[in-house]
Amino acid sequence: MGADFTVTLLNGRKTDVYFLSTIKELSAKLSAYGRRVLWVFDSNSAALFTNLPANSVILPSGEKNKTFSSIEKIISAALDAHLSRDSVFIGFGGGVVCDMTAFAASVFMRGCSLILVPTTLLCMVDASIGGKSAIDFKGGKNLIGTFYPAKDVLISSACLRTLPQQEFISGMGEVIKHAFLTEDDALYDFLVKNRNAILKKDRETVSEMVNMSLRVKASYIERDPEEKLGIRQALNLGHTFAHALETTANFSIKHGIAVAWGLSRAAYCGAELGITSRELQEKIDSLLSLYSYDIPYRIGRGEWLDFYSSVGKDKKRLQGGVKFVLLEAQGRPVLRELEQNLVKSAVISAPSRIS
Numbered sequence: 001m002g003a004d005f006t007v008t009l010l011n012g013r014k015t016d017v018y019f020l021s022t023i024k025e026l027s028a029k030l031s032a033y034g035r036r037v038l039w040v041f042d043s044n045s046a047a048l049f050t051n052l053p054a055n056s057v058i059l060p061s062g063e064k065n066k067t068f069s070s071i072e073k074i075i076s077a078a079l080d081a082h083l084s085r086d087s088v089f090i091g092f093g094g095g096v097v098c099d100m101t102a103f104a105a106s107v108f109m110r111g112c113s114l115i116l117v118p119t120t121l122l123c124m125v126d127a128s129i130g131g132k133s134a135i136d137f138k139g140g141k142n143l144i145g146t147f148y149p150a151k152d153v154l155i156s157s158a159c160l161r162t163l164p165q166q167e168f169i170s171g172m173g174e175v176i177k178h179a180f181l182t183e184d185d186a187l188y189d190f191l192v193k194n195r196n197a198i199l200k201k202d203r204e205t206v207s208e209m210v211n212m213s214l215r216v217k218a219s220y221i222e223r224d225p226e227e228k229l230g231i232r233q234a235l236n237l238g239h240t241f242a243h244a245l246e247t248t249a250n251f252s253i254k255h256g257i258a259v260a261w262g263l264s265r266a267a268y269c270g271a272e273l274g275i276t277s278r279e280l281q282e283k284i285d286s287l288l289s290l291y292s293y294d295i296p297y298r299i300g301r302g303e304w305l306d307f308y309s310s311v312g313k314d315k316k317r318l319q320g321g322v323k324f325v326l327l328e329a330q331g332r333p334v335l336r337e338l339e340q341n342l343v344k345s346a347v348i349s350a351p352s353r354i355s
């Protein structure tokens with residue numbers, strides 16, 4: 001079976017992306033990787049299997065387990081199973097499992113084959129392609145990692161059946177971001193037209209949406225595989241606001257939900273500066289409202305100092321300043337430093353444009 005599409009990264013390394021409609025089709029594809037395989041799950045993704053395959057590691061779920069000690073567990077299991085460099089690591093789970101499996105695969109015997117099976121929407125549309133592997137270290141998110149693209153990414157929207165709705169809505173934040181990172185209105189129109197089916201996680205509709213969304217991400221990473229040319233940074237649209245909000249809220253707000261809010265705040269700043277048209281700002285806010293994100297949300301005045309110091313710590317700080325991604329037009333991102341007062345008005349006191 002041929003791949004649905006292929007992403008070409010650094011040094012011609014390719015990731016083949018396959019869409020599989022049912023768990024049965026997914027299992028058939030997975031069985032073709034043979035026996036020299038190590039499976040990595042977390043406690044929730046493992047529950048999608050009635051009988052776990054041989055050579056499985058089940059890690060506890062959650063970001064707090066994205067650590068060296070989990071990598072040690074993965075590599076120990078690979079050694080216990082007498083696997084070597086010609087073996088395959090399969091990461092089966094959300095972004096945490098996939099990032100860690102990729103990191104472990106990149107260092108095990110100086111690199112073995114990597115297959116990713118994303119089971120959250122966020123991982124399907126974002127973490128599964130692009131080659132970034134990572135673990136957290138000393139309180140810093142994704143501080144240690146490698147560029148190590150998966151050979152294959154297998155996507156089945158059937159895996160989302162058990163995903164909690166809040167996790168699904170979080171993934172939708174990244175999908176909506178992608179809709180505004182392309183000049184083509186196809187994804188935007190699809191999201192407007194199919195809202196109900198999407199929110200009900202209708203398998204075929206979600207699969208088509210993930211396919212369109214992932215192609216937008218692929219178009220950026222292929223042009224800037226190592227994030228050195230400023231092109232791939234566009235994928236951080238909304239993220240500087242989002243990271244600061246997540247930190248201020250002690251990570252009680254899910255990442256993609258913070259990204260949706262950040263997208264709206266970036267559109268506001270762009271419009272205030274005359275970079276983004278008011279029409280595009282309205283288009284962004286209306287789509288976010290259609291998916292019930294709390295766009296009028298503002299941080300309390302007492303949170304401002306914490307919020308702004310988190311903005312300063314954002315890893316996208318370049319040459320001393322923090323660059324925000326703004327939109328010159330749909331699909332035309334630009335990087336800009338923003339005055340403190342503008343950021344403040346965007347997150348504390350800006351009037352909502354939603355009527």
Ligand SMILES: NC(=O)c1ccc[n+]([C@@H]2O[C@H](COP(=O)([O-])OP(=O)(O)OC[C@H]3O[C@@H](n4cnc5c(N)ncnc54)[C@H](O)[C@@H]3O)[C@@H](O)[C@H]2O)c1
Binds near residue numbers: 126159160
């Ligand atoms: N590598 C990249 O380019 C990249 C991009 C974006 C995000 N990330 C990383 O991804 C992580 C976030 O990913 P995430 O949102 O998938 O988080 P996650 O992996 O923690 O998954 C969220 C929750 O859903 C559970 N879960 C997963 N699949 C499930 C299923 N099918 N049914 C029920 N529960 C399920 C998980 O156990 C977890 O509790 C972060 O660590 C982030 O840094 C990486």
